[in-house]
Amino acid sequence: MIDQAAARRAAQEVPSIPRDADGPVFREPWEAQAFAMTLALHERGLFTWPEWAAALSREIKRAQAAGDPDTGETYYAHWLAALEQLVQEKGVASAETLHRTKHAWEHACDRTPHGEPIELKPDDFH
Amino acid sequence: MSGHDHHDHHHDHDHSELSETQLRVRALETVLTEKGYVDPAALDVLIETYEKKVGPRNGARVVAKAWADPAYRERLLKNGTPAIAEVGYAGRQGEHIVAVENTPKRHNMVVCTLCSCYPWPVLGLPPVWYKAAPYRARAVNDPRGVLADFGVALPQDTEIRVWDSTAELRYLVIPMRPAGTEGWSEEKLAELVTRDSMIGTGLAKSPADLK
Structure with missing residues (x-):
């Protein structure tokens, strides 16, 4: 079950998750989505929390070396990068697949009139 | 916003816009869903519990x-x-x-x-x-x-x-x-x-x- 109890455990196991007294907090909706996906993959046994913490820490170090201001605002940017990285390392999806799918969403976005929900269709992959 | 619109669109609002980051998140969710690793409905249920935290x-x-x-x-x-x-x-x-x-x-x-x-x-x-x-x-x-x-x-x-x-x-x-x-x-x-x-x-x- 991915639920708030699982989320609280994650917040304990992974250092420095932005949080308040109840648990994790998010600046934008996509951060909550990235967090929820990570929780689901952990639940599936794709990685342990120590493994996740190591992957996240690698991304943070890489970003710092590249001049990330490390103010906490970019925390979930590193989180997302770590998630993409682990998904590739665990053989779930290649960088190419992720890139192709992102491109398809971009295409869906461009053809969707402003004000309508964006849906991915097979034709968006080209 | 953390979004960087990486493609050159015009801000004439005739089509939708997602930031580079949002596109990456959607791509991940699509791929993980297709491969059966995540269930979008279950993700939504969890995210909904964070209604007051986003x-x-x-x-x-x-x-x-x-x-x-x-x-x-x-x-x-x-x-x-x-x-x-x-x-x-x-x-x-x-x-x-x-x-x-x-x-x-x-x-x-x-x-x-x-x-x-x-x-x-x-x-x-x-x-x-x-x-x-x-x-x-x-x-x-x-x-x-x-x-x-x-x-x-x-x-x-x-x-x-x-x-x-x-x-x-x-x-x-x-x-x-x-x-x-x-x-x-x-x-x-x-x-x-x-x-x-x-x-x-x-x-x-x-x-x-x-x-």
């Missing part, structure tokens, strides 16, 4: 200020977008937010397509059921029934007005101020304002609910 939730502050400050309320009802901007970030430029006020005579309810410009900085996370077509249809045909499903019973003589968001216009419902809150600070009043009360599928909390 974004600045500026709308609650806007409503509280409108309750406490009559001059602000008037500015808000007259021209929503700049009045909301006084309090905090309201979303991308170019979309107008109209504030509609609940009274004993009229209850307002909003339907929306959950397009890429849903005003989450104001309203918070959209509820999962919001994107369901049956909700949209029923909200328009049977608003009283929809409200009953959410446990909201309004007097028979309260008119229910349903607002359908368009590409240019979004709505913020100003719920009625609960009784027993005289003299409360804006900060304390804001705690009574729920996401559902700002889209009209709920009422503001009562002081007793806070305990």
